[in-house]
Amino acid sequence: MPYKHPVNIDTGQFDLDVSGVAGFFGGEEAISAMQTIHLYKYRKWMGWYNSPGSWNVGKKFGMLANSRFWDGLFPGPNEDPANFFELDGKQGPKYVASRSGSILEHTGHLAYLIMQTCKEELGVQVKGRVTKRNKVTLIQTQLVFEESTAKEKPPVRTIPPHGGHRTRVAILPIAVSFTTCALCGWTYDWFCCSMILLGIVSSGISSLVIGSASLELQGVKPASTAPPGDGMLIDGDDIVLLLGKEENVATITRGKFTLNYEPWVKKRSRKEKKKRPVPGDGKKSNSRSDAEAGLQNHSLEHGPNQEAIPIRDEYAAIGLCSLLLVIQLLAQLLLIPQGTFFGQIMFLSSFAASWAYNLYLSSIDKEYIQEQLLLKILNLDERHMRTYSLGTRTTAAVFACLILQPPGVYAESEWKRLGFEPEGIIRKFIPNNTPVWITWREKILGVMRDRKVRSRDTCYDLLQMSDEEKDMFEPNDQNLLEHLLEDARTAYDLVMSEELWWSGMEHPVGDQ
Secondary structure: OOOOOOOOOOOOOOOOOHHHHHHHOOHHHHHHHHOOOOOEOOHHHOOOOOOOOHHHHHHHHHHHOOOHHHHHHOOOOOOOHHHHOOOOOOOOOEEEEOOOOOEEOOOOHHHHHHHHHHHHOOOEEOOOOOOOOEEEEEEEOOOOOOOOOOOOOOOEEEOOOEOOOOOHHHHHHHHHHHHHHHHHHHOOOHHHHHHHHHHHHHHHHHHHHHOOOEEEEEOOOOOOOOOOOOEEEEEOOEEEEEEOOHHHHHHHHHOEEEEEOOHHHHOOEEOOOOOOOOOOOOOOOOOOOHHHHOOOOOEEEOOOOOOOEEEEOOOHHHHHHHHHHHHHHHHHHHHHHHOOHHHHHHHHHHHHHHHHHHHHHHOOOHHHHHHHHHHHHOOOOOOOEEEEEEOOHHHHHHHHHHHHOOOOOOOHHHHHHHOOOHHHHHHHHOOOOOHHHHHHHHHHHHHHHHOOOOOHHHHHHHOOOOHHHHHHOOHHHHHHHHHHHHHHHHHHHHHHHHHHHHHOOOOOOOOO
């Protein structure tokens, strides 16, 4: 007699087939597509389609929500939204100021984008000796921010999103999702119909909430006594010369992109902490500092004899959307197998169309779009930027030094008063300190001192090797010095033509 199990498990019509777990796939493409939402105009309004990868998207963007509840539900670091969406946070190249003497070993995201833009330029091939080409880009910075009455707050300007046809392509997955939902309802497959509709609603609402932020450029408020911000960005063989006011140059070197959400998305809340005494009241403090607590010190409220209470953004609305996306996947996992074969085919068809659109969006070079938006907001175009491909490092060094020389200032005493050190600029390129290089540098400084009163031919004579120098050096050193002086003459000719081009350029934006 066969053994009969005491508990009869009846599975009924339940069939957990592969269509139920399809929502786990396509997550990377969906995340990458969502990260473009602030770059394109109307992109946040075009998310009404049944997108795959809701589990991955919900777990990823749920980390933006910042509270004990959301941190437990979506564990991970609470990053700044701009860094989270990869709109800021990259490390820029080294910056050397020619007038203030300041050196930034690492600049910010905006300087990184400017450097990448200049690297992509082919540049004008300058004739002359060639060893290893150096690309030098000359940028005349323009007015970015209007005069602000605020003395302490950094200037902020909203960046309009990029236009284009990429947003209109979303009509295709939207049409497929609504059509498949209607066909499932027409065949009375309410399981698949409701799950496609849930995917449409959750994706659409999430796009509206997550994409509701405005992209802003936050500048730097310089001191009123700050000198002109002329300087150079150095990244190996790529150099960018920045000319203009300190505020405009500082925006590139130290400014950043930010995302500004509406208050209903942020839902600000206070962090409960032990009250810390006011300094001088005789009480000791045992609580951790704000930095140790990991708080975002967006604003402070002060009361009489009270400490400042840090305020942070919770982003509860984004947390709710992420929770909805996770619930969507669980519901689809359980209910899609209950639908008909036709309904499951419709469900997978909506997923396929949405996945193809997400793949299309993820193929966009987001960094290139940021570069175009940055150039537009900085009022820079081909009139204010010119790139040269120079044959040697020494040619690049002399060119940079002559361009950064304060206009109309030729006396060495005035250089010191203004903080301009041309020899230090050359050493940033080539720190060699042998007799040949010392002689070469002295000749360059001589030309810079005599540019005002001497003609081109006279300056050329200064860049020739004298009989005394021929007797001083061995043949090999003579050849080296002759090559270096040849590079200097090439740079001098280029600067002369550059000044003619610059004088014929239209007035910068905002100075008209």
